[in-house]
Amino acid sequence: MEVAIPVAVVLLILLVIAFNSIRIAREYERGVVFRLGRLINLKGPGLFLILPFGVDRLTKIDLRVITLEVPPQEVITIDNVTVKVSAVIFFQVVDARSAVTRVFNFRVATSQIAQTTLRAVLGQHSLDDLLAKRESINQDLQQIIDQQTEPWGIKVSAVEVKDVELPQTMQRAIARQAEAEREKRAKIIAAEGEFSAAQTLANAAQVISTQPAALALRYMQTLLDMSTEKGSVIVFPVPVELIRPLLEATPKPRED
Numbered sequence: 001m002e003v004a005i006p007v008a009v010v011l012l013i014l015l016v017i018a019f020n021s022i023r024i025a026r027e028y029e030r031g032v033v034f035r036l037g038r039l040i041n042l043k044g045p046g047l048f049l050i051l052p053f054g055v056d057r058l059t060k061i062d063l064r065v066i067t068l069e070v071p072p073q074e075v076i077t078i079d080n081v082t083v084k085v086s087a088v089i090f091f092q093v094v095d096a097r098s099a100v101t102r103v104f105n106f107r108v109a110t111s112q113i114a115q116t117t118l119r120a121v122l123g124q125h126s127l128d129d130l131l132a133k134r135e136s137i138n139q140d141l142q143q144i145i146d147q148q149t150e151p152w153g154i155k156v157s158a159v160e161v162k163d164v165e166l167p168q169t170m171q172r173a174i175a176r177q178a179e180a181e182r183e184k185r186a187k188i189i190a191a192e193g194e195f196s197a198a199q200t201l202a203n204a205a206q207v208i209s210t211q212p213a214a215l216a217l218r219y220m221q222t223l224l225d226m227s228t229e230k231g232s233v234i235v236f237p238v239p240v241e242l243i244r245p246l247l248e249a250t251p252k253p254r255e256d
Helices: 004-021 096-101 106-122 127-132 134-152 168-210 212-226 240-249
Strands: 022-025 029-035 046-049 056-062 066-076 082-093 154-165
Touching: 004 022, 022 029, 029 096, 056 096, 066 106, 066 154, 082 106, 082 127, 082 134, 096 134, 106 134, 106 154, 127 134, 127 154, 134 154
Parallel strands: none
Antiparallel strands: 022 046, 029 056, 066 082, 082 154
């Protein structure tokens, strides 16, 4: 009985040491370990051991792509329009050591860099560029933020401007401008139609003026269309141009 107690104590100590030494890192995780304050090789993925009782300090870093939403920022564009812009950033840790040793909290630091860069870059563009050139602005933001986070072992893969909130007065002004543009296009289309119709009529008049037979045919077609109406009396004049060929063809009486 006296021998069993020390054995049980030793087994208990071994179990405590094993519990504090065994660690597991998933495939997308890496373990950054400090041994007595000094950084050693990365651990994981899989099962690995560390020294217990505070000798080794472990920090797990997720290597998957992280989605970070940038809260709405008030931006004054180059044409003095105040807008609220929100964005989303896609980044991941490519160097776990740097993400732990070179910045206190890489998530917070990346968010702050994104906010300041968003205000600085968008402040160099006009409102029209912000609405129409979204893709090029996203590329500029991605390159600038990536350059600043690279020393921290952070790779920014994409930045997307998600929402642009305009003041109410600016929204009404843009709506009026769009309505005026639509009215302008409608008037241009109507004017082009009238011009085309007038041009066609002018061409037809020119043909008729040079061909009397064409005028006669048109006149007869009009009479034919009018004759389809029943129960009405139509009085129409006979143009001299229509009967002149008949008068000229009629032989004159001989004088005795």
